[in-house]
Amino acid sequence: MTQVYLPRTLTELWTYLDGEPEALIYTGGTDLLVKMPAENANTAPALICLERLGELRCIRETADSILIGSTTTHAELLRHPLILAQLPVLAQALQTLGSPLIRNMGTIGGNICTASPAGDTLPPLYILEAEVELHSRKAVRILPIREFISGPGKTQLQKGEILSGVAVKKPADYNIHHFEKVGQRKSMACAVASMAALLRLSPSGLIEAARLALGSVGPTVVTATAIDESLIGKKLSLTSLAATAERIRQLVAPIDDVRASADYRRTVSGNLLLRLLDARTQ
Amino acid sequence: MTIHFILNGEKTTLNVTPDRRAVDVLREDCGRTGTKEGCGAGECGACTILVDGESRLSCLMLAAQLEGRKITTIEGMAVRDSLHPLQNAFIRHGAVQCGFCTPGMILAATSLMNHNPHPTRADIRAGLSGNLCRCTGYQKIVDAVEAAVRLEEEKS
Incomplete structure (x- = not known):
C-alpha cells in the first residue's frame, strides 16, 4: 500500500516531504497515474497530490507579465479572461490538449514537469519566454523554461522541490x-x-x-x-x-x-x- | 484510511486503502457499477464521474481524493422513478446500443451543460470528445444531447 497525502498549504507540503523525501508528486494524475500500474505498482514510497493546494491555483497579472500557479488546470486557464485576451497562443494550444476530461484534471505545472517532447503547452511557453518558479522549504529559484527542461521527461527539478508557478511575458509587441x-x-x-x-x-x-x-x-x-x-x-x-x-x-x-x-x-x-x-x- | 464523501446525495464513510483507484472503490465498495472501466488510462471516458459537478476520470483518481467531495455517478442522475432529461433523450433518440459508454457520455454532457447551458452542435461534439463510443457513430448521441439542451432551454 502506498500512502497518499493531500496537503492544503505549502507548510503541510513541506512537512509531508520531510517525512517522505522519495514521494512522487502529482496533481491531475493524467500522466503519473497512467504510468503507475506498470512502472510503480507498490514501489512508490508515497504519493503527494497537490490538487487541494489553493496557494498554487491562481492566475495573476503584473504590468508586463502573467503569472500562473502550477496547479491551475488547463480548463481553468481556458475559461480565464486574462489568458484568452492576452495569451491566445497558449489558449489555442490548450484547446488541442487531451480532451475536456483531461483538461479538467491536468495542470500547467504537470505539463511542464512531465517534459514530454509532445507537451502541448511547451512550444507556446518557450516563445512567451516563460520562467518557472521552483520552491523548496528553504529557497525559491527561477529558471527559464528552456533551461529547466533538459531532455525528454527530464527537468532540473531537485529532491524536495516543486514547480510552484510559471511566469510569461505579455506578448504585446506581436499581432x-x-x-x-x-x-x-x-x-x-x-x-x-x-x-x-x-x-x-x-x-x-x-x-x-x-x-x-x-x-x-x-x-x-x-x-x-x-x-x-x-x-x-x-x-x-x-x-x-x-x-x-x-x-x-x-x-x-x-x-x-x-x-x-x-x-x-x-x-x-x-x-x-x-x-x-x-x-x-x- | 477513513474517507467521508457525498455519493449521489448520500453521506458515505468508507475504510479504504488510499492508493486504490476511485473507479474500483465506487464499483466494488459502493456497488455503483454504472461507472465503467474501459481503457484505464484516461483515453476512453467510460469511467467519467462528476466531482463537485465537474467531469473527472475515476480511473485516474485515487481513493484518498474522494475525501470531502460531492460525487455523482450515473446512479445519481435519476430522481426516484423519474429519469434525468438526458437519460430520457438518450432512450428517445436511440443513443444507446451496447450501453457501455452511456454513463460516461451522460455525465460528460451534464458537465458540459453546467458550464455552457446553450451549447451548439459543435460544442456538444467537442464536449464529448473525450468519450469513445464504438457502436453508434456518435450521431444519435449528439442528437440526444442537443434535444436535452433544447428541452432545458424551452423550460427556462
Whole structure:
C-alpha cells in the first residue's frame, strides 16, 4: 500500500516531504497515474497530490507579465479572461490538449514537469519566454523554461522541490498569435508535430519580429534565433516562406515512433510554417 | 484510511486503502457499477464521474481524493422513478446500443451543460470528445444531447 497525502498549504507540503523525501508528486494524475500500474505498482514510497493546494491555483497579472500557479488546470486557464485576451497562443494550444476530461484534471505545472517532447503547452511557453518558479522549504529559484527542461521527461527539478508557478511575458509587441498541432485525430491526440508562432506584421505586411517553436520534433522544443531572424523583412507569402520552411525541415531532429515516421514529421514541420499564410492579425 | 464523501446525495464513510483507484472503490465498495472501466488510462471516458459537478476520470483518481467531495455517478442522475432529461433523450433518440459508454457520455454532457447551458452542435461534439463510443457513430448521441439542451432551454 502506498500512502497518499493531500496537503492544503505549502507548510503541510513541506512537512509531508520531510517525512517522505522519495514521494512522487502529482496533481491531475493524467500522466503519473497512467504510468503507475506498470512502472510503480507498490514501489512508490508515497504519493503527494497537490490538487487541494489553493496557494498554487491562481492566475495573476503584473504590468508586463502573467503569472500562473502550477496547479491551475488547463480548463481553468481556458475559461480565464486574462489568458484568452492576452495569451491566445497558449489558449489555442490548450484547446488541442487531451480532451475536456483531461483538461479538467491536468495542470500547467504537470505539463511542464512531465517534459514530454509532445507537451502541448511547451512550444507556446518557450516563445512567451516563460520562467518557472521552483520552491523548496528553504529557497525559491527561477529558471527559464528552456533551461529547466533538459531532455525528454527530464527537468532540473531537485529532491524536495516543486514547480510552484510559471511566469510569461505579455506578448504585446506581436499581432499574430498562432498555434497548430498535427495529430492522428482531433481529440486525445499526441502531437506528431506542432508549431507555436508570434509575429509582428507591419501595416504594409512585412514581418518585423518573429518567434517560432516546434514541438514533438526533437528531444525538447525546437527553437532557433537564425530561423526567427530569417523571417524579418519578408512578406507572408508562399514564395517568401518557402526557404525558411526548408531550413526548419533541416533543423528539426524528429524520431520514428508509432504515431509517425521521422521523415513525415520533418515534412510537416516545414509545412506548419506555411500555415501562417492563413493566420490572421489580432 | 477513513474517507467521508457525498455519493449521489448520500453521506458515505468508507475504510479504504488510499492508493486504490476511485473507479474500483465506487464499483466494488459502493456497488455503483454504472461507472465503467474501459481503457484505464484516461483515453476512453467510460469511467467519467462528476466531482463537485465537474467531469473527472475515476480511473485516474485515487481513493484518498474522494475525501470531502460531492460525487455523482450515473446512479445519481435519476430522481426516484423519474429519469434525468438526458437519460430520457438518450432512450428517445436511440443513443444507446451496447450501453457501455452511456454513463460516461451522460455525465460528460451534464458537465458540459453546467458550464455552457446553450451549447451548439459543435460544442456538444467537442464536449464529448473525450468519450469513445464504438457502436453508434456518435450521431444519435449528439442528437440526444442537443434535444436535452433544447428541452432545458424551452423550460427556462
